[in-house]
Amino acid sequence: xxLTRDDVEKVSLLARLQLTDDELNxxxxxxxxxxxxxxxxxxxxxxxxxxxxxxxxxTNVLADDVVADCLSREAALQNAPQRDEECFRVPxxx
Amino acid sequence: MSIISKSATQQRExxxxxxxxxxxxTTAYLEQIKSRESAVKAFVHLDEQQALDAAQQIDTRRAAxxxxxxxxxxxxxxxxxxxxxxxxTTCASKILSGFIPPYDATVVAKLKTADAILIxxxxxxxxxxxxxxxxxxxxxxSNPWNLQCIPGGSSGGSAACIAAGFAPLALGSDTGGSIxxxxxxxxxxxxxxxxxxxxxYGLVAxxxxxxxxxxxxxxxxxxxxxxxxxxxxxxxxSTSADxxxxxxVENVTQPLSGLTLGVVDEHYGDGLEAEIKSSVxxxxxxxxxxxxxxxxxxxxxxxxxxxxxxxxxxxxASSNLARFDGxxxxxxxxxxxxxxxxxxxxxxxxxxxxxxxxxFGDEVKRRIMLGTYALSEGYYDAFYLKALKVRxxxxxxxxxxxxxxDLLIGPVTACSAFKQGEKTADPMAMYMxxxxxxxxxxxxxxxxxxxxxxxxxxxxxxVQLQSAPFQxxxxxRAAYMFQHATDWHQRRPEF
Numbered sequence: 001x002x003l004t005r006d007d008v009e010k011v012s013l014l015a016r017l018q019l020t021d022d023e024l025n026x027x028x029x030x031x032x033x034x035x036x037x038x039x040x041x042x043x044x045x046x047x048x049x050x051x052x053x054x055x056x057x058x059t060n061v062l063a064d065d066v067v068a069d070c071l072s073r074e075a076a077l078q079n080a081p082q083r084d085e086e087c088f089r090v091p092x093x094x
Numbered sequence: 095m096s097i098i099s100k101s102a103t104q105q106r107e108x109x110x111x112x113x114x115x116x117x118x119x120t121t122a123y124l125e126q127i128k129s130r131e132s133a134v135k136a137f138v139h140l141d142e143q144q145a146l147d148a149a150q151q152i153d154t155r156r157a158a159x160x161x162x163x164x165x166x167x168x169x170x171x172x173x174x175x176x177x178x179x180x181x182x183t184t185c186a187s188k189i190l191s192g193f194i195p196p197y198d199a200t201v202v203a204k205l206k207t208a209d210a211i212l213i214x215x216x217x218x219x220x221x222x223x224x225x226x227x228x229x230x231x232x233x234x235x236s237n238p239w240n241l242q243c244i245p246g247g248s249s250g251g252s253a254a255c256i257a258a259g260f261a262p263l264a265l266g267s268d269t270g271g272s273i274x275x276x277x278x279x280x281x282x283x284x285x286x287x288x289x290x291x292x293x294x295y296g297l298v299a300x301x302x303x304x305x306x307x308x309x310x311x312x313x314x315x316x317x318x319x320x321x322x323x324x325x326x327x328x329x330x331x332s333t334s335a336d337x338x339x340x341x342x343v344e345n346v347t348q349p350l351s352g353l354t355l356g357v358v359d360e361h362y363g364d365g366l367e368a369e370i371k372s373s374v375x376x377x378x379x380x381x382x383x384x385x386x387x388x389x390x391x392x393x394x395x396x397x398x399x400x401x402x403x404x405x406x407x408x409x410x411a412s413s414n415l416a417r418f419d420g421x422x423x424x425x426x427x428x429x430x431x432x433x434x435x436x437x438x439x440x441x442x443x444x445x446x447x448x449x450x451x452x453x454f455g456d457e458v459k460r461r462i463m464l465g466t467y468a469l470s471e472g473y474y475d476a477f478y479l480k481a482l483k484v485r486x487x488x489x490x491x492x493x494x495x496x497x498x499x500d501l502l503i504g505p506v507t508a509c510s511a512f513k514q515g516e517k518t519a520d521p522m523a524m525y526m527x528x529x530x531x532x533x534x535x536x537x538x539x540x541x542x543x544x545x546x547x548x549x550x551x552x553x554x555x556x557v558q559l560q561s562a563p564f565q566x567x568x569x570x571r572a573a574y575m576f577q578h579a580t581d582w583h584q585r586r587p588e589f
């Protein structure tokens with residue numbers, strides 16, 4: 001199952017990456033190689049195997065619902081490329 | 095004998111008795127850095143003055159009889175993907191150029207509480223994706239054993255730092271082998287703890303179900319010393335395990351009796367370099383001479399580790415790295431210079447795409463793309479779900495193995511350190527570097543790389559021990575047994 005350049009271009013939008021023509025070409029080649037390699041997993045019968053997303057046997061770790069210290073607004077905004085007094089600024093969406 | 099050739103454990107004792115001051119110790123390392131760093135390029139950021147100031151404070155507090163932490167006055171280098179408040183943290187990526195974290199990673203906070211001296215930030219493959227540290231956007235780090243060779247990766251800066259005598263202790267992170275592989279290639283000790291042993295809070299996430307932070311040191315006692323400080327449950331990381339932390343420092347020198355080691359025959363296939371094979375076999379004989387029993391075991395799914403990993407890790411990475419959006423922190427491309435041809439896209443999408451395109455390097459883009467593809471509609475079951483099922487089979491292989499043996503022993507890498515540029519054009523060749531290490535991450539078990547030889551070309555060889563989850567105590571004690579019987583850990587490069 002080879003990837004086409006069109007597939008790669010579609011995925012680049014999903015991934016929010018703007019790829020150049022050269023990148024689209026090399027990415028198509030490299031991703032196809034990797035996809036071909038990982039298809040070796042098809043050799044294994046996994047019909048009765050439950051997926052393992054996580055190796056620790058813990059679920060739903062809950063914390064007490066109490067107010068604790070957190071970053072100040074100023075600290076949270078300090079690395080923003082563009083900001084005003086209160087918010088992150090981004091290009092207009094509407 | 096120079097002070098920097100002593101172990102951190104010895105230095106700690108000398109500091110305690112007053113035979114040595116932290117300023118003297120820190121100065122000795124800074125001098126070594128000054129004379130050799132231009133050849134190695136292990137650091138992306140050096141905190142010379144802050145380190146000396148902190149050392150002076152420790153000496154003053156010690157002189158005043160104040161109680162001090164477990165690493166008081168000892169320099170520690172930190173991989174550049176661990177947040178440190180007020181200190182640049184870049185993951186060697188252009189997208190985080192100039193990023194100053196507003197908080198400390200838990201491990202960094204623990205080092206501070208232990209009164210360690212934070213000496214600088216070490217180079218790495220961008221976002222820890224790579225096995226040679228060549229994917230750094232900042233610089234290429236050299237292996238101190240041969241400056242034309244790579245130090246391994248992704249924690250190559252930390253490994254080179256220890257090998258070059260720039261610090262006695264360093265932190266690395268390991269998602270598929272990123273502590274153990276560079277440790278092996280640089281002739282040092284690198285421990286990847288069990289998943290959940292060390293808090294990941296403040297570690298810039300690559301693949302959250304695989305990432306672990308661990309010690310990189312010159313010898314096994316120092317790994318025990320550093321792990322003792324790092325280990326433990328943390329309410330900031332819900333995946334850190336609430337499991338008792340053993341007395342690693344106290345126990346490390348006590349040999350294990352009745353030790354049974356498992357050898358996985360599949361590890362000795364065609365790809366393994368002859369010199370590495372014979373060094374690892376010699377290490378096994380050393381254990382036999384120390385009374386260990388060797389059992390041959392099968393891990394039928396181990397050879398599928400790389401394929402499984404290169405689905406799961408990119409899937410998690412594509413999700414984790416979505417946070418680099420040019421809005422909250424990091425690089426934002428100037429919208430006026432970004433591609434305006436896609437008029438169907440709104441300005442925000444164009445900003446995202448151009449910022450991420452400019453900020454991420456090739457390998458990071460490749461993994462984001464791979465993960466996005468594998469998780470996209472219609473492919474999820476075929477790739478991600480399939481890989482998670484094989485992951486369980488790999489874990490079961492380990493569970494079965496540890497019913498019969500205490501630890502597994504085998505190679506860390508198939509080859510010794512390779513020349514810079516040798517594998518950069520071939521992603522699959524680079525991925526195969528993790529063949530023997532990646533299954534430990536998938537299964538959540540602990541692994542350690544310890545020096546066990548040198549090739550004819552003078553490059554280090556490592557042997558890997560792996561334990562069941564949360565048995566780092568056993569792992570360290572077994573590693574110490576080997577170290578005590580050999581002198582490979584005392585070899586240092588002349589460069």
